[in-house]
Amino acid sequence: MGRNDSFDMESGNFNSTSASSNKGRALWVILQLAFQSMGIVYGDIGTSPLYVFSSTFTQGIAHNDDILGVLSLIFYTLTLIPLFKYVFVVLRANDNGDGGTFALYSLLCRYAEVGLIPNQRVKDAQVSNYDLESPSNNGLKRASWLKSKLENSLFSKLFLLFATMLGTSMVIGDGVLTPCISVLSAVGGLKQATSAITDDRVVWLSIAILVGLFMVQRFGTDKVGYTFAPIICVWFGLIGGIGVFNFIKYDPTVLKAINPKYIIDYFTRNKKDAWISLGGVVLAITGTEAMFADVGHFTVPSIQISMCSLTYPALILAYMGQASFLRKNTSLVSDTFYKSIPGPLYWPMFVIAVLAAIIASQAMISGTFSIIQQSLSLGCFPRVKIVHTSAKYEGQVYIPEINFILMVACVAVTAGFKSTTKIGNAYGIAVVFVMALTSAFLVLIMIMIWKTHILLVVSYILVIGFVELLYLSSVLYKFDQGGYLPLAFAAILMSIMYIWNDVYRRKYFYELNQKMSLEKLKEIASNSDLCRIPGLAMFYSELVQGIPPIFKHYVANVPVLHSVLVFVSIKSLPISKVAAEERYGYNDERNEQEPFEKVLVERLKKFINREFWTSQNMVPSGEAEAKLVDGDGDEEGIVKEIETIEKACEAGIVHLIGENEVIASKGGGIWDRILIDYAYNFLKRNVRQSGKVFDIPHKRMVKVGMKYEL
Known part of the structure; x- marks a missing residue:
């Protein structure tokens, strides 16, 4: 309509007010989010002490100093990957507050024309938060060179989209495996208390807990986070405290593990077995990707605060305490966690462990909802219902269909695998694969967007890249022992995403090429052979500019037009609430007493009045709407147009939406x-x-069928 409203303002300036910047947020709000994040983000990585040492020393401890070698590996892995890489580097690469693989891809698409998804057209950019930028004059030549190479290579564009889909699929697979291994590990502690608890009973009890977990997802991140956060805080306090107790009681000399020499000695003594054992060590950082995937539910500072102040110190203390215990009790490595608990604390720790394991599942479930929402907005996932569960934080979403599918998949995996060992093998592959892909995208962002000094980029690749590839080679070794599961998940999900995205792009460009020109629309409107009937019709389209081909098809088959036609372009923006006269934001209520049509008609009348007076240069555009309200705009042309709209509204409003059937064109191949x-x-x-x-x-909805030959 040629006006500036809250949609234009918020979409155009979204970067400065988004969840990623947090400049306008009070410290108290950030601290609240940091507390909430404890119950959502860190349950997974926080429950890793349940099974890391037992998963690493599957054949027992051959040499006492091997404990120091593994502890040193855990210490440096936790410091390099979750703390340094994710908290201080990767979180900066969020896309308007969203995280995950699709966020990295979206960020690259905003700075270079590398996307195959049609979201970079001029009119699309005006009503979205996409902002293509070229490297500045002061930018390094390599940024410009890399940008040019990516933009001019179809293979690079396809590979980036493929890698994005693979990473996203792996994260979703992670969302299936995390609940399984966490709950099974915690509930397995019952076997230490009574012989009446068999493996089958552990499995069925775990399934019952998982079903309950997925049933509470509909209450939203906000409520779930506040409910779970105190439990996780108590959990971290207990494992840290027990770690200190064991450290003092058994062997304070494990502090020597800070020396990386013990890692070298460990590999020298054990060679191939040490390399294979890395598949167990990597479980210490499972859930790390949740910090990035869930950043849309919270904020960057809140996650940084919660990780540095509580999570990281508690984990280091817990692993040091377990290592101290094992130095004196090497035969108890198969059940390190529960055996290292002081007697009086066993049952309280068991209860908290089960609760923490349930919460551990929450991290990747919330992350899965976030990345599905991102992939949906980029045309890479079938339509699902997005439920925004918070009016304050736009990133907090719940997807009923995905929640149900995750629940079924978790139950099936738990019932099928029954043990944490096989699930752990699968889990490790999903975790490290996503980390490696994140690093690859991050290197592109460093060079092309951040223009990081080349020495820092090379250092990142040599240190972080080497560590992740080493872990990846280890977990792939156990491919046939359950490691195939996340790759099977990824194959299914990638197939769905590829099919939907490919046809989505074809449909979009078909509509773009077949859209009707304004001259053709005027010709149709003035055609005397067309019958005009009273009423207002709205045609829906995802095109931001132009008349969709569905209208041409409709007129060709039904030579009848309503007296007033309105073409509605659908574009999703991350705006929770807008002014009442400009609805709707995603958290605004819709009802039949004050429907969208009523608001639209009022805005049309004001628009007509304003356009007339501004064209006559009689009053400023801001005062034109007041003239209509006051009844001063009694010019014949205005009155006639407004009467036409009012009569059309009284005669009835109909919503015409295209029910497109897509088929392969006759010249298309079998594929x-x-x-x-x-x-x-x-x-x-x-x-x-x-x-x-x-x-x-x-x-009031009428579906218009049309066949697209793609």
């Missing part, structure tokens, strides 16, 4: 027919339909 005619249409029939997504009143 196109399989992709479009079968795979895509199967997915489309089984996902949420557009009428429900756009919340269109069912009684």
Whole structure:
């Protein structure tokens, strides 16, 4: 309509007010979010002490100093990956407050034309928060060179999208495996208390707990976070305190493990077995990706505060205490955690451990919701229902369909694998794969966007890259022992994402190429053969500019037009609430007493009045709306147009939405027919339909069928 409203202002300036900047947030709000994040983000990495030493020394401890070698590995791994890489580097690479693999891809797409997804057109950019930038004149030549190489290479663009889908699929796979291994490990502690608890009973009890966990997701991150955070804080306090107790009681000399020499000695003594054992050590950093994937639910400072102030110190103390205990009790390594607990604290720790394990599952579940939302907005995932569970924090979402699928998958994996050993093998592959992909994207961002000094980039690759590739080689060694599971998940998810994204892009460009020109629209409107009936019709489209082909198809088959036509462009923006006259934000209520049509008609009338007076240069545009309200705008042209709109509204409002059927074009090959005619249409029939997504009143909705040959 050629006006500036809150949508334009918020979308244009979103970077400065988003969750990523937090400049306007009070310290108290950040501290509240830091507390909430304890119950969402750190449950996974916080419960790793349950199984790290037992998973590392699967064949027992051959040499007492091997404990120091493994402790040294754990210490430097925790320091390099979660603390240095993620807390101080990766979190800076968020995209408007969102994290995860798709956020990194989206960030790259904003600084270079590397995306295959059609979200970089001029009009699209005006109503979204995309902001293409070229390297500044002071930028390094390598940034410009890399940008040019990526933009001019179709292979690079396809590879980036492929890597993004792979990373996203692995994170979702992580969201399936985390609940399984965490709950099974904690509930397994019952076997130490009574012989009546068998492995099968542990499995069924774990399944019951998992089902309950997924049932509470609908209450939202805000409520779940406040409920879970105190438990995790108590958990960290207890494992840290017990760690100090064991450290003093058994062997304070484990402090020697800070010397990396013990890592070298460990590999020298054990050679291949030491390399294989890295698959157990890497479990100490499971859940690290949740800090980045869940940043949209919180803020960067809140996660940095909670990690540095409580999580990291508590974990280091816990592992040092367990190492001290093992130095004097090497035969008890298969159940290190529960055996190292002082007798009077056993049952309290068991209860807290089970609760913490349940909460551990929350980190990747919330992260999965976030990345599905991102992939959906980029056209890489079938339509699902996004429920925004907080009016204060736009990143906190819940997706019912995904929650149900995750629950079924978790139950199936728990019932099928039954032991933490095999699940741990699968878990390690998912975790390290995502970390390695994140590092690859981060190197591109360092060079092309941040323009980091080349020595720092090389240092990052040599240190962090080497560590992650070493761990990746180790976990892949156990591919046939359960490690295939996350790759199988990834293959299924990537197939779905590729099919949907490929046809989505084809449809978008088809509509773009087939859109109707303004001249053609005027010709149709003035055609005397068309019958005009009273009423107001709204045509929905995802095109930001132009008349969608559905209108041309409609007119060609139904030579009848309503007296007033409104073309509605659908574009999602991260705005929770807007002014009442400009609704709707995602947290605004919709109801039949004050429907969207009423607001639209009022805005149309004001628009007509304003446009007339500004064209006559009689009053400033800001005063034109007041003239209409006061009844002063009694010019014949204005009155006639407004009467036309009012009569059309009284006659009835209809929502016309395209029900597009896509088929492969006649010249297409067999792959196109399989992709479009079968795979895509199967997915489309089984996902949420557009009428429900756009919340269109069912009684006034008319679907117009049209066949797209792609």
